[in-house]
Amino acid sequence: MTAVVDVERAGTPAPPAPAAVRRPRRRWAKVVRFRWLLLMMLPGILYFLLFRIWPMWGAQIAFKNYVPFLGIQGSEWVGFHHFQEFFSNPDFPRLLGNTLILAGLSLFVAFPLTIVLALLLNEVRLSVLKRTVQTLVYIPHFLSWTVVVSLTALLFAIGTGPLSSFLDGFTGTETNYLADPDWFRPLILLQTIWKSTGWGTIIFLAALASVDQEQYEAAVIDGAGRWQRTWHITLPAIRPTIIVMLILQTGEILNTGFEQIYLMSNALNRTVADVFDTYVYFTGIQQGAYSYSTAVGLSKAIVGLVLIFGTNWLAKRFNQQGIF
Amino acid sequence: MATTQLPALQPAGRPPRRASRPSTQHQRFNTPAGRAFDVVNVVLLVAVGLLALLPFLYVLAGSFATELELTTRPFFLWPHEFTTDSYASILSSTAFVRAFVTTVAVTLVGTLVQLALTALMAYPLSKVELPGRRTIMTVVVFTMVFSAGMIPTFLVVKELGLLDTYWALILPAAINPFSLIIIKNFFQQLPQELEESAKIDGAHELQILRHVVVPLSKPVLATFALFYAVGIWNDYMSPLLYLNDQDMWTLQMFLRQVTASASLSAQDMGTELPPPAQGIKFAVVIVATIPVLLAYPFLQKHFAKGMLIGSVKG
Numbered sequence: 001m002t003a004v005v006d007v008e009r010a011g012t013p014a015p016p017a018p019a020a021v022r023r024p025r026r027r028w029a030k031v032v033r034f035r036w037l038l039l040m041m042l043p044g045i046l047y048f049l050l051f052r053i054w055p056m057w058g059a060q061i062a063f064k065n066y067v068p069f070l071g072i073q074g075s076e077w078v079g080f081h082h083f084q085e086f087f088s089n090p091d092f093p094r095l096l097g098n099t100l101i102l103a104g105l106s107l108f109v110a111f112p113l114t115i116v117l118a119l120l121l122n123e124v125r126l127s128v129l130k131r132t133v134q135t136l137v138y139i140p141h142f143l144s145w146t147v148v149v150s151l152t153a154l155l156f157a158i159g160t161g162p163l164s165s166f167l168d169g170f171t172g173t174e175t176n177y178l179a180d181p182d183w184f185r186p187l188i189l190l191q192t193i194w195k196s197t198g199w200g201t202i203i204f205l206a207a208l209a210s211v212d213q214e215q216y217e218a219a220v221i222d223g224a225g226r227w228q229r230t231w232h233i234t235l236p237a238i239r240p241t242i243i244v245m246l247i248l249q250t251g252e253i254l255n256t257g258f259e260q261i262y263l264m265s266n267a268l269n270r271t272v273a274d275v276f277d278t279y280v281y282f283t284g285i286q287q288g289a290y291s292y293s294t295a296v297g298l299s300k301a302i303v304g305l306v307l308i309f310g311t312n313w314l315a316k317r318f319n320q321q322g323i324f
Numbered sequence: 325m326a327t328t329q330l331p332a333l334q335p336a337g338r339p340p341r342r343a344s345r346p347s348t349q350h351q352r353f354n355t356p357a358g359r360a361f362d363v364v365n366v367v368l369l370v371a372v373g374l375l376a377l378l379p380f381l382y383v384l385a386g387s388f389a390t391e392l393e394l395t396t397r398p399f400f401l402w403p404h405e406f407t408t409d410s411y412a413s414i415l416s417s418t419a420f421v422r423a424f425v426t427t428v429a430v431t432l433v434g435t436l437v438q439l440a441l442t443a444l445m446a447y448p449l450s451k452v453e454l455p456g457r458r459t460i461m462t463v464v465v466f467t468m469v470f471s472a473g474m475i476p477t478f479l480v481v482k483e484l485g486l487l488d489t490y491w492a493l494i495l496p497a498a499i500n501p502f503s504l505i506i507i508k509n510f511f512q513q514l515p516q517e518l519e520e521s522a523k524i525d526g527a528h529e530l531q532i533l534r535h536v537v538v539p540l541s542k543p544v545l546a547t548f549a550l551f552y553a554v555g556i557w558n559d560y561m562s563p564l565l566y567l568n569d570q571d572m573w574t575l576q577m578f579l580r581q582v583t584a585s586a587s588l589s590a591q592d593m594g595t596e597l598p599p600p601a602q603g604i605k606f607a608v609v610i611v612a613t614i615p616v617l618l619a620y621p622f623l624q625k626h627f628a629k630g631m632l633i634g635s636v637k638g
Binding site: 027030031034036037038040041043044045047048050051052053054055056058059061072117120121123124125126129132133135136137138139140142143144145146147149150151153154155160161162165166194198225226251258259262263277280281284285290293294297298300301304305308 | 357358361362365366368369370372373374375376377379380382383386394395396398399441442444445447448449451453454455456460463464467469470471472473474475476477478479480484495496498499504528529530533554557558559560561564565576579580583584602605606608609612613616617619620623624
């Protein structure tokens with residue numbers, strides 16, 4: 001058995017005398033020592049190079065007039081032309097507005113609801129009940145957007161759907177909720193809440209489980225009520241988690257979720273449904289304006305990056321734990 | 325090292341855990357107002373739990389109802405007249421059967437490929453002394469916050485000749501950086517002695533991974549296998565971007581076509597008779613959902629644990 005170890009050693013160069021050791025040499029010896037592990041990692045590294053790094057290199061076409069025939073290298077540089085075109089495009093304010101409104105709804109409505117649901121679940125003393133409700137509310141997270149949008153289409157089908165007939169009962173008129181631009185944002189918000197609120201509680205429940213129980217006992221002795229305990233002990237205890245989640249959410253502000261918006265948009269609600277993500281698809285894939293749409297996508301990614309580092313910096317400024 | 329911390333899943337500033345004391349816990353809520361709150365809270369949460377399930381139950385009932393009932397009764401959880409016409413119709417549809425078989429195959433192969441690639445990368449990265457580890461981790465974390473976007477990725481897939489192949493649904497998302505880091509962290513906290521003793525016994529790194537590390541990590545790996553599987557099964561964007569050939573469509577693409585159109589012709593479906601316009605939508609939604617729901621109990625058993633285990637250690 002030791003023979004195998006010896007065979008492994010045989011491949012490595014004899015260790016040089018300590019006095020003669022130079023840094024590159026030692027590093028090389030280390031590479032040799034870890035060669036099998038490094039080899040094992042090769043497919044993964046190749047993956048990151050091909051599908052994560054290469055696109056970043058290719059994103060230079062945002063500054064070029066990309067012609068597929070000429071290739072990325074051969075296409076002509078045009079500087080910030082596509083960016084200027086995008087920012088002066090009348091579509092730009094509309095896209096920005098639609099994106100920010102949807103992001104705002106999710107940040108100011110869906111996100112607090114997640115925390116509220118986690119707090120309510122945390123107050124349940126019957127663990128069977130708590131687990132059952134958790135099991136149920138996690139389920140929608142695993143359904144595809146296609147299924148969620150199809151469910152919406154069935155529930156809001158004109159005249160025949162359960163929710164559309166229910167709402168029609170109030171207004172007295174038959175509305176096509178799926179095509180009505182006024183209903184687009186409420187429906188998107190409703191889907192987001194239904195799909196992600198339950199799943200979002202996991203992280204907060206984990207934080208809540210680690211709150212020091214003795215603090216509650218001390219608070220009870222001091223005569224604190226349930227609400228006071230929540231306000232003065234529970235919420236401060238999970239504040240770091242809330243802040244981390246907020247930072248991550250802020251970074252996602254311009255990412256509205258391509259699948260959901262694309263599947264929910266139609267010819268009649270385009271004015272409110274168009275967001276950056278779908279705009280990139282329509283201009284890039286459908287119209288073939290590769291350079292222009294890459295410029296749009298790149299602006300979005302850079303703003304997202306600035307936002308996430310910005311909020312992180314702010315959080316640290318105010319003596320909170322950031323994520324970096 | 326800072327770059328390896330998983331921000332989202334790290335319960336920061338965690339105070340020391342204490343065992344809760346049921347007796348005092350009971351005392352402190354036993355006021356009339358406290359009990360009233362408990363009752364309201366329980367009722368509310370049960371309602372929330374049911375709301376999560378209700379749309380699905382309605383569609384399940386609808387998939388067994390007749391066309392007439394679907395157009396006349398707005399809401400029901402049990403059909404008056406029970407029929408399997410909708411299912412018979414989709415099963416006779418060649419377009420549906422092809423999409424279903426395709427999706428099952430792509431999901432199986434894809435999950436294997438993605439999990440293998442992730443584990444093979446996570447294991448070396450779990451070795452602190454690995455040369456180049458810091459650089460690689462930095463790149464991995466960077467790709468989590470910055471991505472080149474849809475079009476450059478599309479062009480790479482095109483360049484590699486993967487358009488209109490099923491690999492385009494598997495490879496571009498092969499390694500999820502979050503999953504990679506969690507699995508890496510999990511490997512890292514396994515007892516080193518086991519691996520060292522296997523090494524002394526002459527085991528090769530690949531053998532150690534296969535016979536020591538993987539068996540110890542089964543729950544975590546199973547969890548991420550299911551996450552990958554659900555990801556492939558549910559994916560709509562990749563087939564939309566990368567598959568032009570309608571004959572290659574996956575179930576999600578088929579579902580979209582069925583539920584987005586007012587009525588489908590026999591030709592769309594590859595059937596002899598035109599399908600029931602409403603019922604078929606209900607049935608396809610159910611078929612697209614059931615496999616995920618079947619996997620869910622297994623996922624649920626492990627995910628909270630699996631997600632948190634790996635994230636605690638930096």
